[in-house]
Amino acid sequence: MSVVALLFTLVLLGLFSYWLGRKRSYAVVNGDAWKLHSLPSYHGFYAAIWCGIPALLVAALWLFFEDTIITNLVIAGLPDDVRNLEPARLNLVVNDIRNLVYGNITSRDVDPAMQAAADHYLHLQLVSKAALTVLALVLAIAGALIALRSIHQDKRARNSVELVVKIFLVASSTIAIFTTIGIVFSVLFEAIRFFETVPVTSFLFGLEWSPQMAIREDQVGSSGAFGAIPLFAGTLLISFIAMLVAVPIGLMSAIYLAEYASKQVRAVAKPLLEILAGIPTVVYGFFAALTVAPFIRDSGGLIGLDVSSESALAAGLVMGIMIIPFVSSLSDDVINAVPQAMRDGSEGLGATRSETIKRVIIPAALPGIVGGILLAVSRAIGETMIVVMAAGLSANLTANPLQAVTTVTVQIVTLLVGDQEFDSPKTLAAFALGLLLFVVTLILNIIALHVVRKYREQYE
Amino acid sequence: MADTPKYVTDIVRAGLDARYRREARFRRMGLAAIIMGLIFLSMLFISIIGNGYSAFWQTYIQIEVHLDASAIDPDGTRDPQVIEAADYGGLVKQSLRDMFPDVTERREKRTLYGIVSSGARYDLEDFVTANPDQIGNTIQLWVQADDDVDMLVKGHFDRDKDQSERRIKDNQIAWIDKLEAEGRLESRFNKVFFTAGDSREPELAGIWGAVSGSFFTLIVTLSLAFPMGVATAVYLEEFAPQNRWTDLIEVNINNLAAVPSIVFGLLGLAVFINFMGMPRSAPLVGGLVLTLMTLPTIIIASRAALKSVPPSIREAALGVGASKMQMVFHHVLPLAMPGMLTGTIIGMAQALGESAPLLMIGMVAFIVDSPGSVMDPSTVLPVQIYLWADSPERAFVERTSAAIMVLLAFLITMNALAVLLRKKFERRW
Numbered sequence: 001m002s003v004v005a006l007l008f009t010l011v012l013l014g015l016f017s018y019w020l021g022r023k024r025s026y027a028v029v030n031g032d033a034w035k036l037h038s039l040p041s042y043h044g045f046y047a048a049i050w051c052g053i054p055a056l057l058v059a060a061l062w063l064f065f066e067d068t069i070i071t072n073l074v075i076a077g078l079p080d081d082v083r084n085l086e087p088a089r090l091n092l093v094v095n096d097i098r099n100l101v102y103g104n105i106t107s108r109d110v111d112p113a114m115q116a117a118a119d120h121y122l123h124l125q126l127v128s129k130a131a132l133t134v135l136a137l138v139l140a141i142a143g144a145l146i147a148l149r150s151i152h153q154d155k156r157a158r159n160s161v162e163l164v165v166k167i168f169l170v171a172s173s174t175i176a177i178f179t180t181i182g183i184v185f186s187v188l189f190e191a192i193r194f195f196e197t198v199p200v201t202s203f204l205f206g207l208e209w210s211p212q213m214a215i216r217e218d219q220v221g222s223s224g225a226f227g228a229i230p231l232f233a234g235t236l237l238i239s240f241i242a243m244l245v246a247v248p249i250g251l252m253s254a255i256y257l258a259e260y261a262s263k264q265v266r267a268v269a270k271p272l273l274e275i276l277a278g279i280p281t282v283v284y285g286f287f288a289a290l291t292v293a294p295f296i297r298d299s300g301g302l303i304g305l306d307v308s309s310e311s312a313l314a315a316g317l318v319m320g321i322m323i324i325p326f327v328s329s330l331s332d333d334v335i336n337a338v339p340q341a342m343r344d345g346s347e348g349l350g351a352t353r354s355e356t357i358k359r360v361i362i363p364a365a366l367p368g369i370v371g372g373i374l375l376a377v378s379r380a381i382g383e384t385m386i387v388v389m390a391a392g393l394s395a396n397l398t399a400n401p402l403q404a405v406t407t408v409t410v411q412i413v414t415l416l417v418g419d420q421e422f423d424s425p426k427t428l429a430a431f432a433l434g435l436l437l438f439v440v441t442l443i444l445n446i447i448a449l450h451v452v453r454k455y456r457e458q459y460e
Numbered sequence: 461m462a463d464t465p466k467y468v469t470d471i472v473r474a475g476l477d478a479r480y481r482r483e484a485r486f487r488r489m490g491l492a493a494i495i496m497g498l499i500f501l502s503m504l505f506i507s508i509i510g511n512g513y514s515a516f517w518q519t520y521i522q523i524e525v526h527l528d529a530s531a532i533d534p535d536g537t538r539d540p541q542v543i544e545a546a547d548y549g550g551l552v553k554q555s556l557r558d559m560f561p562d563v564t565e566r567r568e569k570r571t572l573y574g575i576v577s578s579g580a581r582y583d584l585e586d587f588v589t590a591n592p593d594q595i596g597n598t599i600q601l602w603v604q605a606d607d608d609v610d611m612l613v614k615g616h617f618d619r620d621k622d623q624s625e626r627r628i629k630d631n632q633i634a635w636i637d638k639l640e641a642e643g644r645l646e647s648r649f650n651k652v653f654f655t656a657g658d659s660r661e662p663e664l665a666g667i668w669g670a671v672s673g674s675f676f677t678l679i680v681t682l683s684l685a686f687p688m689g690v691a692t693a694v695y696l697e698e699f700a701p702q703n704r705w706t707d708l709i710e711v712n713i714n715n716l717a718a719v720p721s722i723v724f725g726l727l728g729l730a731v732f733i734n735f736m737g738m739p740r741s742a743p744l745v746g747g748l749v750l751t752l753m754t755l756p757t758i759i760i761a762s763r764a765a766l767k768s769v770p771p772s773i774r775e776a777a778l779g780v781g782a783s784k785m786q787m788v789f790h791h792v793l794p795l796a797m798p799g800m801l802t803g804t805i806i807g808m809a810q811a812l813g814e815s816a817p818l819l820m821i822g823m824v825a826f827i828v829d830s831p832g833s834v835m836d837p838s839t840v841l842p843v844q845i846y847l848w849a850d851s852p853e854r855a856f857v858e859r860t861s862a863a864i865m866v867l868l869a870f871l872i873t874m875n876a877l878a879v880l881l882r883k884k885f886e887r888r889w
Contacts, residue, residue: 382720
C-alpha cells in the first residue's frame with residue numbers, strides 16, 4: 001500500500017472507531033447518556049485517538065529511518081571490492097543504484113552487480129512497505145479494540161482526550177524555540193567548520209572578499225580571500241540610503257496621518273501606503289533593476305557622472321520605498337499612543353499644531369520611534385531579493401553610492417545557489433555570513449523590542 | 461517705543477506670522493511625504509503594467525504546410541507511432557521555403573526559419589495527430605511567431621536602427637511585413653503563458669508550472685502553519701502559566717517574526733535537506749521553511765484575536781459547567797476564528813510572495829514540467845519571476861512583468877479576502 005493510501009485508510013479507521021466508541025458508550029448505559037462520566041463524543045474521540053496516534057507515530061518513524069536502513073542493507077549486499085571503496089565513491093555507487101531503481105539516467109553503464117543491487121533495493125522497498133502496512137493496520141485495529149473494550153460508565157474519557165489535546169498545544173508552542181535552536185545550530189556548526197580553515201579575525205577584519213577558491217595552483221585571481229569588511233560596508237551603505245529615504249517619508253506621513261489628515265484622507269491614504277508593504281520583494285527587485293537603476297544611470301550620465309548600472313543608490317532607494325510603510329505604521333502606533341492630554345495641554349498654552357508635534361509629541365514618542373527605526377534597519381540589513389537583483393556582485397570597498405557594492409545577503413545567495421560541494425570553504429562561508437546576519441539582526445531586534453515595550457508601558 | 465512691547469501678547473503677535481508659516485510648511489511637508497509615497501507606488505504599478513500588459517497577447521503566423529504523405533507516413537499505415545516520429549521541424553522549414561521561394565542562400569534560410577517559434581513543430585505534430593486524414597493535403601496552420609518577431613510587432617524594437625543593433629534583421633522585417641500584408645499575422649490571446657511550464661524560448665514559456673509549485677508549497681504551509689499557529693496561540697493565551705518558560709517562548713516568537721527570511725532558508729538547507737535528506741527543490745521542503753517563517757505572523761494575529769474575546773464569555777462557559785478545554789474549543793475559539801483566519805490569510809500572502817529562502821533550498825532550478833505532488837521538483841511564482849528577470853531577451857521582460865501582475869492579482873485577492881472577512885465578522889463587544 002502506498003503511503004497516501006495508508007494514511008487514508010488510517011483516517012477512515014479513525015472515523016470508524018469514533019463512531020464505534022460513541023455507539024458503545026451509549027450501549028454501556030442503555031442509552032441514558034447522562035449516566036456517563038464523559039459525553040459520548042469523548043468516548044468516540046478516545047477510541048479514535050487510540051486507533052490513529054500509535055499507528056501514525058510508528059509509520060512516521062518507519063518512513064524516517066526506512067531509507068537509511070535499506071541503503072545500508074544494500075551496501076552490505078554489494079560485492080567486496082565495491083564495499084571497500086572510500087565513502088565518497090561509495091556514495092556515487094549508491095546514487096547510481098537509486099537512479100536505476102527510480103528509472104533515472106545513471107552516470108555509468110549498468111553492470112550486472114549494480115542491476116542485482118538495484119533489484120535487491122526494490123525488493124527491500126517492497127518488503128518494507130508491506131511490513132509497514134501490516135504493522136500500522138494491526139496497531140490501529142488493536143488500539144481501537146483496546147480503547148473500545150475499556151469504555152464503561154465511569155470511564156474518564158474526557159480527561160484523557162483533553163490531556164492529548166493539551167500535549168498537542170504544548171508541543172506546538174515549543175516549535176518557536178526549536179526553530180530558533182535549529183537556526184542557531186545549523187548556521188553555527190557550518191560556521192565553526194568555516195573558521196577552522198579561515199581564522200575569525202581575518203574573516204571579520206579582512207579587507208578583501210573573493211570567495212573563488214583556486215582549483216589549480218597557478219590560477220590567477222582566485223585567491224580565496226574571505227575578508228568580510230567590503231560586504232559589511234556595502235550592506236551598511238545600502239541600508240543607510242534606504243533609511244535616508246524611508247525615515248523622513250515614513251515618519252512625516254505617519255505624523256500627517258495621525259495629526260492632520262481628515263478621516264477621509266486617512267481612510268484612503270493609509271491602506272494605499274500599506275500596499276507598499278504587501279508587494280513581494282522580488283517585485284521591488286525587478287523594479288529596481290529594470291526601471292530605477294537605468295533611470296539613475298542615465299540621469300547621472302546627463303550631468304556627467306559615471307554611475308554604475310548596479311549602483312548602490314538604486315538598490316537603496318527601492319529598499320527605502322519598501323520600508324516606508326514599515327516605518328510609518330510603527331510610528332503611527334506610537335504617535336497614537338501618546339496621551340491626548342499632552343496634546344491638549346500644549347495647545348492650551350497656545351502652541352501651534354506643528355510646535356506641539358515637534359516639542360511635545362515627538363519627544364514623548366521618541367523611544368518608540370527609535371525602536372521602530374531599529375526594526376526597520378534590521379529589515380534592511382536582512383533584505384535579500386532587492387539587492388540580489390539590483391546590487392552588484394563585486395565586493396568594492398567604497399562609500400560612493402554611485403558605484404556597485406555587494407551585501408552579505410547577496411553573497412549568501414550567490415555562494416549557495418547552484419550545485420557545489422557542501423564542505424568547501426566557499427559554501428561554508430555562506431553559513432558564517434548567515435550566522436553574522438542572524439546575530440546582528442537578533443541584537444537589533446532585541447534592543448528594538450525592548451525599547452518599544454518599555455515605551456508602551458510608560459503610557460499604559 | 462516700538463522696541464519695548466508693553467504686553468506679552470505683543471511679543472506673541474510679532475512672532476505669529478512666522479509661526480503660522482512654519483506650521484503651514486510643516487503641514488505641507490507631511491502631505492508631500494504621503495504624496496511621495498503614493499508616487500512611488502504608482503510608478504511601480506505603471507512600470508510593471510506598462511511593461512507587462514502586452515504579454516497577454518502573442519503574435520501568430522499562419523503557415524501553409526503541405527503534409528507530404530511520403531514524409532509523415534510513407535507506408536500509409538496511419539499508425540500513431542509512425543506519425544509521431546515524423547520530422548515536423550523539416551515540414552515547417554519546407555513550408556517557409558515554399559512561402560518565400562526567393563530565399564535561397566543558406567544563411568538567409570536560417571534567418572527565415574527563425575521567424576516562427578521552435579515550438580511550431582509541436583503544433584504541427586498535434587494537428588496531424590488529431591487529424592490524420594489530412595495527410596497528403598495542404599493545410600493552413602497558425603503557429604506562434606518567434607519572440608523577436610513578437611517584440612517587433614508589438615513595437616518594442618526600433619525599426620530605424622541599424623540591423624546590427626537589434627535582434628531582428630532587415631530581411632526578417634521585410635518578410636514579416638509581407639506576411640502582415642497577406643493577413644498571415646495575427647495577435648491572439650496568449651494561452652501558452654497561462655498553461656505552459658518554463659522554457660528557454662520566451663514564446664513557449666508559461667507560469668503554470670510555477671503556479672502549481674506555489675500551490676503545493678502553500679498547501680503544505682497552510683496545513684502545518686494554521687493548526688500549529690492556532691494551537692500555540694491558544695496555549696499561550698488560555699493555558700500557559702506566567703513563568704520563565706512562557707516568557708522564553710514569547711521572546712522567541714517575537715524575534716522569529718523579525719529574523720531575515722534568508723536565514724530560514726539556511727535553516728532549511730542545513731536541517732531539512734542536508735540533515736534529514738529531503739529532496740532538493742521540492743514543494744514539501746519549501747512549505748516547511750515557509751511554515752516556520754509564517755508561524756510568528758499567525759501566532760501573533762491569533763493571540764490578538766483570542767485577546768479580543770471578552771472574559772465574560774469564558775466565565776459564562778465555566779459557570780455552566782464546561783471544562784476549560786470545552787470553554788476554549790466550544791466558545792472562545794469560534795468567536796476568535798475570523799481574526800485567526802484573517803491573520804492566516806495575511807501570513808499565506810506573505811508566504812506566496814517570499815522567494816529568498818526558497819533560493820537556498822534549490823527551488824531555482826530550471827524546471828519545465830509542472831509538479832504533480834509535493835515531492836516533485838518545482839519552482840514557485842516569485843522565484844520564476846526572479847529567474848525570468850535574469851534572462852536577457854526583451855520578451856522575458858514583458859513576461860516577467862506579466863507574471864508579476866498575476867502574482868499581485870493573487871496577493872490582492874487574498875488581502876481583499878482578509879479585509880472582507882474582518883469587516884464581516886468583526887465584533888465590537
